[in-house]
Amino acid sequence: MDNKLPVALRGEKILHQRAERILDPTDPEIRDLAKSLLITMRATDGVGIAAPQVKVPVSLVIVESRPNRRYPDAPVMEPIIMVNPEITELWGVMDSGWEGCLSIPGLRGYVPRFTNARVKYETLTGELVEKDFEGFPARIVQHECDHLDGILFPVRIEDCSDILSEEEYRRRILKEA
Template sequence: MILPIYLYGTPVLREQAREIDPATYPELQKLIDDMFETMLQADGVGLAAPQIGLPIRLFCIDLTPVATELPKGMPLRQVFINAEIYERGGANIKMNEGCLSLPGLNEDVVRPSNIRIRYIDEHLQPRDEAFDGYPARVIQHEYDHTDGMVFTDRIAPLRKNLIKSKLAAFVKGKYRASYRCKAAK
């Protein structure tokens, strides 16, 4: 089922998400399937549970659109439950980012190029992995959502001041998106 994506200004996007017990979470696999379907329909590469109104530590990524640029054998679709990024390193790289919760808005964000992360996968197996490059960026972006942050929190203050009216428009429900959304109003 395709779910509505909550837009900037919706309170759930600012909540610190809570950990879940994946073994007892109601209909976890259906939720994961719905998140992948929603992300695909919206042409996204990542989606966090707070973006669909659930303040839980769960996010999914699907890097299929950039598969040719990734190392061979890297899983393209992954689920991260109760994730914890515990190491960041490498060069700080500036790259343009967008977000399904801020349709049509893209800005340059600086992020470390490498991370190490502990999480539970969709098969309820604990994992501890390193990621670099674009996958690390997508994971950090979605991880931020579980910490109550959006990518505009990481842009330069001057730039953030310049887009203040665009951010206010989202809060007022003024946006254009090709997918189902739920505005703050």
């Protein structure tokens, strides 16, 4: 499977379903899926991706913050592959920030999220990890874990005027010509 996968788009049923728990995180098929997710995320300038976004209804996400065309100010972090992630604590302040989604191309939304998140997950070797995230990576984790619950970012937006087209976002927020 180690290749770019087609991305499910808003309206497809899989994006509104709860993902299934992965019974064996060491399964070679899960490792292959993770490789393909990483390829797909990088090819589409994402900073995170969840398996349901490539039409596979399992609990697997990747978080990899890095500057790219869609997120020029993103901090750099190594990719983290999370099997069966569960947010165990959210804290800090509720802070709104601009989000996009590979499954909702062409739109950005000003989404309120907590500034800190603690996540418990398994690695591809079966190790249980608990890790804290802060700032933009915490935002990514919350966004991707929402996908595992069948939630897309527009439902988190408090005011409909906080939704922009990608072009307007680039012009108004990124101040591109």
